[in-house]
Amino acid sequence: MAEAGRFVWFLKLDVRKYFDSIDHDILLAALARRFREYDVLNLFADILGTYKTAEGKGLPIGNLVSQHLANFYLSVFDHWIKEDRRVRGYVRYMDDFLLFGDDRKRLLREELPAVKEFLRNRLSLAVKPDFQLNRCDKGIPFLGYRVFPQKILLAPRSKRRFVNKFRLYEGLWRRSEWPTQELVRHMEPLLEFTRFADCDGFRRNVISRFGVLS
Numbered sequence: 001m002a003e004a005g006r007f008v009w010f011l012k013l014d015v016r017k018y019f020d021s022i023d024h025d026i027l028l029a030a031l032a033r034r035f036r037e038y039d040v041l042n043l044f045a046d047i048l049g050t051y052k053t054a055e056g057k058g059l060p061i062g063n064l065v066s067q068h069l070a071n072f073y074l075s076v077f078d079h080w081i082k083e084d085r086r087v088r089g090y091v092r093y094m095d096d097f098l099l100f101g102d103d104r105k106r107l108l109r110e111e112l113p114a115v116k117e118f119l120r121n122r123l124s125l126a127v128k129p130d131f132q133l134n135r136c137d138k139g140i141p142f143l144g145y146r147v148f149p150q151k152i153l154l155a156p157r158s159k160r161r162f163v164n165k166f167r168l169y170e171g172l173w174r175r176s177e178w179p180t181q182e183l184v185r186h187m188e189p190l191l192e193f194t195r196f197a198d199c200d201g202f203r204r205n206v207i208s209r210f211g212v213l214s
Helices: 024-034 038-048 064-073 075-084 104-123 156-174 180-195 200-210
Strands: 009-014 089-093 096-101 132-135 140-142 145-147 152-154
Touching: 009 104, 009 140, 024 038, 024 064, 064 075, 075 089, 075 104, 096 104, 096 140, 104 132, 152 156, 156 180, 156 200, 180 200
Parallel strands: none
Antiparallel strands: 009 096, 009 132, 089 096, 140 145, 145 152
């Protein structure tokens, strides 16, 4: 994440109950600006009509189409934050996003209220109250990592999750509840997640303590 080294401050935000809060009418209107085919739009309407958390709200988490639609729903926010607000540093993954800058007061007093208002008025979304504003050199918590200008570490929660899942998977295999193929299928993405971080010593330590199939 190059922004960690380019800017002094970061503002981390995420949307409250994002998938549950996505408004069907707003989403369909956005899709209608992208697709002109009547049958395609009807298909989207039928898909949205199969699930709701409240009247006219919600997408099922884990559904492949939901992932694409949820990402698309915030695309208007992406354009607004870069083109209208002219925020120079911005990163988003689904409903987790970061704003960067060198002026702490501007991020807190100008960008934060503007973001809340835009999401509320345009997309019927609310930002979680526990936003984070800190210096980039303190480490940016994002997607299970802690990103520094010169390195990436695993977040403490990710370390605990890694150990717990590693031990669970190994236990299932050792008790013959999983065949070797199933163990490998689960272990590969678990180990791959840690390889993006500077944690070779931690990973080797867990493997040596709890064992892994070579």
